[in-house]
Each structure stands twice: as structure tokens, then as C-alpha cells.
Amino acid sequence: MEGIAYAMRNEPHMRVHLAASAVIVAVACALKLPPEDWMWLFSAVAAVWVTELLNTAVERAVDLASPGSHELAKIAKDTAAGAVLVASAYAVAIGLIVLGPPLLDWVRSL
Numbered sequence: 326m327e328g329i330a331y332a333m334r335n336e337p338h339m340r341v342h343l344a345a346s347a348v349i350v351a352v353a354c355a356l357k358l359p360p361e362d363w364m365w366l367f368s369a370v371a372a373v374w375v376t377e378l379l380n381t382a383v384e385r386a387v388d389l390a391s392p393g394s395h396e397l398a399k400i401a402k403d404t405a406a407g408a409v410l411v412a413s414a415y416a417v418a419i420g421l422i423v424l425g426p427p428l429l430d431w432v433r434s435l
């Protein structure tokens with residue numbers, strides 16, 4: 326829990342993920358989604374949180390091991406950031422697939 330609290334205090338992206346997760350849960354509640362849709366949404370939210378936490382861990386470990394500039398330090402940080410990007414793309418795709426159709430139905434019903 327200490328690591329999560331640290332990342333929440335020091336990584337602005339973590340606060341964005343928290344806000345986005347809260348919005349997704351609120352929208353899913355409002356749309357009364359079935360349990361299987363909740364599973365997809367939770368998998369996407371967890372993927373983003375897990376990769377962001379690991380990215381933070383990699384950044385801190387690299388800064389500790391290589392305070393100066395080094396090609397391998399750059400590769401390590403950029404690869405960890407790439408994992409967050411992949412997870413974020415997955416989350417956007419899941420969000421569009423799961424939330425898109427019921428949201429469109431709701432808009433059309435207005």
C-alpha cells in the first residue's frame with residue numbers, strides 16, 4: 326500500500342487514472358451493465374494501474390542505479406512507459422466496445 330500511496334502523491338498520471346476509473350465506475354453503474362461487462366472494465370482499469378505502478382518502480386530503480394545519462398537507462402524507462410501506453414490503448418478499446426453501444430442507446434433515447 327505504501328508504494329501505491331507514494332505513486333499517487335508523486336505521479337500526476339496516477340491521479341488521472343484514479344479520476345478516469347471513478348468516471349468509468351460511475352458510468353457503468355448508471356448504465357446498469359451486466360457482470361461480464363464489469364469484468365472487462367475491471368481488467369482494463371487494472372491493466373493501466375498495474376503498468377503505471379511498475380513504470381514508477383522502474384523509473385525510481387533506474388534513477389537509483391544510473392543517476393547520470395545512460396543509453397540503457399533510457400531504454401529501460403522508455404520500455405516501461407511503452408507498457409503503460411499499450412495498457413492505455415487496451416483500456417480505450419475496452420471502453421469503446423463495452424460503454425460505446427449503451428451510451429449511444431442512451432443518447433438516442435433523449
Ligand SMILES: Nc1ncnc2c1ncn2[C@@H]1O[C@H](COP(=O)(O)OP(=O)(O)OP(=O)(O)O)[C@@H](O)[C@H]1O
Binds near residue numbers: 391396399
Ligand atoms: N538516466 C537516463 N539516461 C538517459 N535517458 C534518460 C535517463 N532518465 C530519463 N531519460 C530519458 O528521459 C525521458 C524522461 O525521463 P523521466 O525520468 O522524466 O521519465 P518520465 O517517463 O518522463 O517519468 P515521469 O512519469 O516521472 O514524468 C525518459 O523517457 C528517457 O527517454
